Each structure stands twice: as structure tokens, then as C-alpha cells.
Amino acid sequence: MLKKLFIHPTNHGLIQLFRYGMVVAIAAPIDLGGYIILKAHFNVYYVLAATISFTTSLIVNYLLSVAWVFTAKTGRQKYVDATIFAAIGIVGLGLTDIIVFVFTDLAHFNYIVSKLIAFTIVFCWSFGARRFIFHNRLRDVLPPKIAAMLSDRPIKPKTNGIV
Numbered sequence: 001m002l003k004k005l006f007i008h009p010t011n012h013g014l015i016q017l018f019r020y021g022m023v024v025a026i027a028a029p030i031d032l033g034g035y036i037i038l039k040a041h042f043n044v045y046y047v048l049a050a051t052i053s054f055t056t057s058l059i060v061n062y063l064l065s066v067a068w069v070f071t072a073k074t075g076r077q078k079y080v081d082a083t084i085f086a087a088i089g090i091v092g093l094g095l096t097d098i099i100v101f102v103f104t105d106l107a108h109f110n111y112i113v114s115k116l117i118a119f120t121i122v123f124c125w126s127f128g129a130r131r132f133i134f135h136n137r138l139r140d141v142l143p144p145k146i147a148a149m150l151s152d153r154p155i156k157p158k159t160n161g162i163v
Contacts, residue, residue: 005018006019009071009072010071011072011135013131016069016070016131017127017131019068019069020065020069020127020130023061023064023065023068023069024061024123026060026064027057027058027060027061027064028057028119030053030056030057030060031053031054031056031057031119032053032112032115032116032119033053034049034052034053034056034057035049035050035053035054035112035115036112038052038053039111046100046104046111047097047100047101050096050097050100050115050118051093051096051097054092054093054096055093058086058089058092058093061089061126062082062085062086062089065085065130066081066082066085070130070131070134070135072134072135074134081134084133084134085130088125088126088129088130088133089126091125091129092122092125092126095118095121095122095125096115096118096119096122099114099117099118099121099122100114100115100118102114103117103118
């Protein structure tokens with residue numbers, strides 16, 4: 001059971017969620033720690049600090065996720081998968097910055113509490129989006145021409161049995 005949970009490649013959603021949680025447990029101190037250090041010790045504007053720390057942790061998250069969580073072959077070139085992963089991360093970064101700003105400036109929460117709220121929301125977004133993209137065939141979720149551009153394999157048009 002432990003090998004299944006920690007070692008063997010898997011497409012099982014709950015095991016991937018567990019593993020992604022472990023990845024985030026490694027990346028989170030980089031994100032939150034960097035955020036606090038930049039803000040408290042270097043007096044960096046909190047939204048910029050959130051951006052820098054998030055980006056740093058995103059790199060760690062990517063390396064661990066492709067090595068351990070989302071290991072299934074997608075049929076795409078690695079740079080395409082990396083670009084998709086980064087795009088999801090950029091959306092997460094935008095969400096983080098907006099949430100941190102809203103809760104700190106508008107709702108007057110402590111900047112650390114704001115970051116923790118953002119972290120929780122972005123964790124859900126990131127896992128859900130990455131699981132969806134990396135475990136669904138693009139031909140099933142994107143228009144055929146766009147899916148064909150992102151795939152190494154040619155995509156045959158659906159004929160519904162008509163030749």
C-alpha cells in the first residue's frame with residue numbers, strides 16, 4: 001500500500017491529491033517564508049513579495065509535480081506541458097495577488113492571514129486545473145484545431161462511425 005501511495009506512478013485522483021498535498025507542503029514554506037521575509041525584513045511591498053515568493057515556489061512545485069504527481073504521458077511535447085503548467089500557475093499568481101490585495105487593503109486583514117486565504121484558494125484551483133488538463137485528452141476538451149497544435153500525435157476528426 002505504501003508503494004502505491006508514495007512510489008508507483010498513478011492516475012488515481014485521491015493518491016494524486018495526497019501527493020500534491022505533499023508537494024505543496026514542501027513548496028508552501030518557500031512561498032510563505034519568502035513572503036514574510038521579503039515583507040518583514042526587506043520591506044518589499046506585500047503584493048510584490050507575494051509575486052516573488054509564489055513564483056519561486058511554483059518552480060519547486062513544477063519540478064516535484066512532474067516527477068511524482070502528474071506522471072502520466074500526455075502525448076504532448078514536454079515544453080507544451082510545461083507551458084500549460086506555467087499558465088495555470090500564472091492564473092494562480094493573479095488570484096494570489098488579487099486575494100492578498102483585497103483582504104489586506106480592503107478588508108484590513110493581516111498580510112499573513114491574507115496570504116493563507118489566497119494559498120488555500122489557489123491550492124484548490126491549481127490541483128483541479130492540473131488534474132483536469134493532465135488527465136483528460138485535449139481532443140476531448142479543446143476545439144480540434146487547437147488540440148492538434150498542442151499534440152505530438154495527429155488528431156483524427158470524429159466521424160461518429162460515418163466514413
